[in-house]
Amino acid sequence: MKLHPLSIPVRVVSRAVGIVWAFIFAGFALAGGDPLLLSGVVVLAVVVLAGLAGYEVAYYRRFDYELTDESLDISSGVFSRRDREIPLRRVQNVDVTRSFVARLLGIAVVDVETAGGGGTEANLRFVGGEEADRLQEAIRAKRAALQREEGEEGETEEAEAAASAGGETLFELSDRDLVLYGALSFDPRLASGVVALATFLAPTFGDRISLSGLGIAAIVGFAVVAALALWAASAVARIVQFYGFRLRRVGDDLRYERGLLSRHDGTIPLSKLQTVAVEENVLMRRFGFASLAVETAGYAPGSQPSGGSEAAIPIAPREDVLSLAQTLEPFHDFEVERPPERARKRYVRRYLLVGLAVVAAGFLVDQFLTSVPWYAAGVLLLLAWPAARLTHRHRGYEVGPDHVVTQGGFWNRSTRIVPYRRIQTVIRRQTVFQQRWRLATVIFDTAGSRSISAGDAAALDRDEDDADSIAVAVRDRVLDVIYERDRK
Amino acid sequence: MERLDSRVRLIWFLRVFVGSVVAGVIAAIVTGFVDSVTVSPLLVGGSVFAVLLVLGAIHVVLRYRAWRFEVREDTLYIERGVLVNVRTVVPFVRVQHVDARRGPIERALGLSSVVVYTAGSRGADVSIPGLVAERADDVQETLRRLAIESEPETGDAGDAV
Structure with missing residues (x-):
């Protein structure tokens, strides 16, 4: 199969924008009004653009993909060729992104993730809108068929029948909740913007404002206004990002769609689920709300390339979040134990x-x-x-029958539920400072790629001897689950 | 429990030495350029070098003492760390692949490192440095064999991801 023909002009334009800017700047800087040099720059720009267009045409002509019953095969590359075969059994996520322009043109980007390596394994820019949906659904159905064949844990015939009927809607974000989500969630990345702005403005105003009386009042006032503006900007960004959020269960996959300007449509296969995380920031906790994130090994919500926080549920009352999480991964009702x-x-x-x-x-x-x-x-x-x-009160862990639950964080409390069958290594860690207090931390490492950014699932600051027994108990449970041994 | 080969201390000490030299030279250059400091750059660089070298040497000795590992029935157990004591348990069934690595200095001393990869986010966090080459091959071979043998016959629970 070929990409959509419109992908040539769109790819050329999206690449050319940067280059044209570079030429405009370079043209003004170098030529400095000299008509001969200026026309030279223009000629060069035209040549580069023509080359770019030629490259993209060649890219389009030399790009071929095919979905077989067992794999997605892609051959690509203009100068160096690459034939790639992605076994469908190993596919973690399939994402369809339609940016605003792409939506107008009726095309979409399809990204396929597997657990191995960094980056996206297959990136189809661009295919037709319907073709994208067809691919996403076909990959799901074929993978489900493969898993059924091998008698793995997976969906049954009825589930498959329900899947072809479009799946069941698990969660829909109402407009009221959307606004609430915008208001209650604060994107910490924006805070770095404040710092950047402050360092930018400080030298300009630093000399004029004396650090006393009125000057301090002015700085405080500025800080308050900036904080409010940021909060509003963050809220608007979140609302645009999560507009029309809907989570469905299609067969054995979760499928979400969201976005006001650019639409995102992704699948999270439940059979590949690594951990479930319930996250509540200070404000959410105050009003009894929570958000749910589901980690797979392909990428985690919030990691590249999807960008933004891709929560399975952005916001819902805490009980609803927990009961939905339990339908995804049946875990016990937990009660975490605080550190000593x-x-x-x-x-x-x-x-x-x-x-x-x-x-x-x-x-x-x-x-x-x-x-x-x-x-x-x-x-x-x-x-x-x-x-x-506060730090102490929001930390804890519990070793349950099938899962270990860890909790940590005051500003953004994250409760992570890790199934034993997903734990890769168990690490007991003790710093010299902890040693003084006879405390130790036990980390449960999984293949979820999120752990890199959000920290590991860890039982923080336990008693030394407790930490030893936690590590041993979890290790035994992991081995028991893997070898399907009877519980002791 | 098994200890590392004592010659690994030499490798670690060489690293400390190179690091101290670099830090000393940087310190000397910086003092040379800053006018307000009147102390001789050579003295500053030398003392930075000496202090780092002594601290590093102590660290190397303690690090060697803290390092131990054991190939157990179902798991690989590693204990290490001076300031941060870390004890890692890797079930064999979670091992994806095993590397034996030999740098130029290691080769000269006849040493080798074994690196164990899991699918976890701390993928290459598990490495055993400074083993005698034969022992490293032996450990690598054992781990490889155990990783295959430990695969459960039924279910996909053993499927890492």
Whole structure:
């Protein structure tokens, strides 16, 4: 099969935009009004563009894909050829993305992920809109058939029948919840924008504002306005991203679609599920909401290339999230056990040290650079106790019959449910600081690629001896599950 | 439990030495360029080098003492780390592939490292450095055999991902 013919102009334009800008800048910088040089630059630009168009035509002509019963075969490459065969059994995710322009033209990008390697294994830019849907559905159906054949855990005939009927809708984000989600979730990436803006503005205004009285008021005012603006921007971004969010169960796959301008449509195969994570930030917890993320080994929600946070459920009342999570991965009703009381004392010490470091840094700035009210940072020291309490209260773990549950994080509390059959390695970790308090951390490593960004599923700061027995117990349970031994 | 070959300390010490030299040279150059510091660059560089070398040497000794591993019935067990003590348990069934690696210095000393890959996000976190070449081949071969043998006959629970 060939790509959609419209992919040639779209690919040329999307590449040319960057190059044309480079030429405009270079043209003005180098030529500087000299008509001879300027026309030279124009000629060069035209030649490059023609070359680009030629390349894309060749790319289109030399790109071929075919979906067989067992694999997706792609041969591509203009200069160096590549024949790639992706076994359907190994496919993790199939994503269809329609950007705003692509939607107008009726074309779409299809990305196929497997667990191995970095990056997307198959990237079809662009195929027709219907062809994209056909591919997504065909890959799902064929993989399901392959799994049935091998008698693996997988869907039954009835489930397959239901699948061809379009699946059942598990969750739909109402407009009210969408606005709520925008308001309650804050994208930390935007905070880096504030810092960048602040460092950009600081030299401009730094000289005019004195660090006292009115100046401080102005800075505080600016900070408040900036925070509000960011929060609003973050809310709008989230709303645009998750507009019309719908989660369906098609056979043995989860399928979500979302987006206002560009539509995303992805599959998460439940048979490849690694961990389930329930996430609640401070605001969500306050109002009894939570979000659900499902990790597979292809990529995790939020990781590249999909970008953005691809929660299985962006927001819903906590009970609904838990009951839906239980239909996806039947886990027990858990109640996590907090770290020992002395861990809390450790956190107090730790936060006190951080506070002291801030005070000391303020003092040094005051001494050597410019006068600042460094003693004001002393307030931070008082915050160590409540902060330690909160940290302690939101950490915990439980070793259940089929899953281990870990919890951590105050600002964004994440409760992760890891099935024993997915655990790869068990790691017991103890820093010198933990050693002093006879505490240790046990990490449960899975193939979910998310662990890199969001930290591992870990039982944090347990008693040394408890940590040993947790590690042993989990290891035994992992082996039992793998070899289908009877439980002791 | 098995220990590493004692010659691995030499490799680690060489690394520390190179690192200290680089840090010392950088320190000397920086002091040379900053006008407000009047101390001789040679003295600063030398002392930075000496301090790092001593600290590094202590670390190497402690690191060697802390390192141990064991090929158990169903799992590979590794214990290591001076400042952060890490004990890793890798079930054989989770092993994807096993590498034996030999750098130029390792080759000169007749040593070899075994690197064990799992499908986990900490994929290459499990490596055993500084084994005598024959022992490394032996460990690699054992792990490879056990990884295949440990595959359960039924179900796909053993399927890593």
